[in-house]
Amino acid sequence: MYEIFIKKILSAQKIAIFMHINPDADCIGSSLAMYKYLINYGKQVDVFLEPGNLIRKNLFVYPNISVINNSKPTKYDLGICLDCATVERMGKNSANIYFDRCQDRIWIDHHIYPYIIEDSIIETTSASTSQILYKIFKTLDASIIDKEIAFCLFGALAADTGVFSFSSTTAETMAIASELISYGIDNNYIVDKIYREKSICEFNLMVESLSKTQFFYDNKMAVITFLTNDFVKTGCDIYSTEGIINNLIEIDEVILAIAIAEERENVYKVSIRSKDPFDSSAYARIFGGGGHKNASGCKFKLPYEKTLETLVKTACNFIKC
Numbered sequence: 568m569y570e571i572f573i574k575k576i577l578s579a580q581k582i583a584i585f586m587h588i589n590p591d592a593d594c595i596g597s598s599l600a601m602y603k604y605l606i607n608y609g610k611q612v613d614v615f616l617e618p619g620n621l622i623r624k625n626l627f628v629y630p631n632i633s634v635i636n637n638s639k640p641t642k643y644d645l646g647i648c649l650d651c652a653t654v655e656r657m658g659k660n661s662a663n664i665y666f667d668r669c670q671d672r673i674w675i676d677h678h679i680y681p682y683i684i685e686d687s688i689i690e691t692t693s694a695s696t697s698q699i700l701y702k703i704f705k706t707l708d709a710s711i712i713d714k715e716i717a718f719c720l721f722g723a724l725a726a727d728t729g730v731f732s733f734s735s736t737t738a739e740t741m742a743i744a745s746e747l748i749s750y751g752i753d754n755n756y757i758v759d760k761i762y763r764e765k766s767i768c769e770f771n772l773m774v775e776s777l778s779k780t781q782f783f784y785d786n787k788m789a790v791i792t793f794l795t796n797d798f799v800k801t802g803c804d805i806y807s808t809e810g811i812i813n814n815l816i817e818i819d820e821v822i823l824a825i826a827i828a829e830e831r832e833n834v835y836k837v838s839i840r841s842k843d844p845f846d847s848s849a850y851a852r853i854f855g856g857g858g859h860k861n862a863s864g865c866k867f868k869l870p871y872e873k874t875l876e877t878l879v880k881t882a883c884n885f886i887k888c
């Protein structure tokens with residue numbers, strides 16, 4: 568298993584790692600785990616995040632975070648793309664380096680794809696990209712996995728599973744979490760820092776947005792909205808919206824929760840959470856997005872009213888309203 572990765576790693580010296588825009592805890596944690604693992608393996612490694620993308624404050628607790636965008640891109644033997652649900656999610660700049668300046672490529676992810684991605688390891692049953700990475704690392708050389716790598720992989724795994732509560736959590740997820748903890752990491756500290764902790768501005772944004780929640784189809788669908796005005800009022804930015812949507816899907820009657828966040832005028836980032844049997848990945852694909860069965864996302868380039876109307880109308884077929 569994972570021969571494709573092993574073969575590519577063995578013949579590469581200079582390696583670049585790429586992540587997705589609006590990077591989350593799995594994306595950053597997986598990239599930094601891969602970085603440290605390859606450094607321990609004796610490789611030269613650069614890590615790239617699409618310019619203009621900020622990293623959420625909580626994630627600065629990850630070891631080696633300062634290596635991100637710390638070098639000018641050159642030519643690479645191998646490019647590794649992590650946690651990207653679509654090529655567009657890489658961002659233009661990253662995609663250019665990945666496709667044009669890397670002699671060889673590998674794509675590692677756990678999202679559902681409607682098409683085949685060449686040179687890839689895609690495991691949609693894995694709860695996080697980090698869950699796949701741990702198995703790959705163990706197959707290639709378990710002896711170089713250290714505490715920093717375990718920290719990054721565990722943080723990524725805990726965040727992408729909602730601290731082991733989402734339906735993506737399996738026996739394998741828990742077994743891997745257990746093995747990672749045995750490296751001596753402070754799992755409680757990692758969960759607090761990466762997943763739980765919020766700033767006062769994030770709390771205010773949560774209160775502001777939740778108080779204006781809209782419900783549709785007999786409370787089966789719930790929508791929260793973050794407008795530029797809300798960010799100005801609370802002193803937060805779009806990166807602070809993560810996780811607030813979970814408050815909606817926790818409502819017993821809600822089977823579809825949506826967060827609409829204004830990126831700029833007439834451009835909205837849409838996050839989607841669902842309960843079975845609602846397939847949020849199929850729903851997001853209608854709008855050019857993607858993700859997992861119960862968590863996905865997409866982008867709208869329309870005025871707010873039209874964005875909301877389209878999302879609500881399309882949901883009707885899925886909810887069987």
Ligand SMILES: [Mn+2]
Pocket residue numbers: 593594650677694695696727
């Ligand atoms: Mn992920």
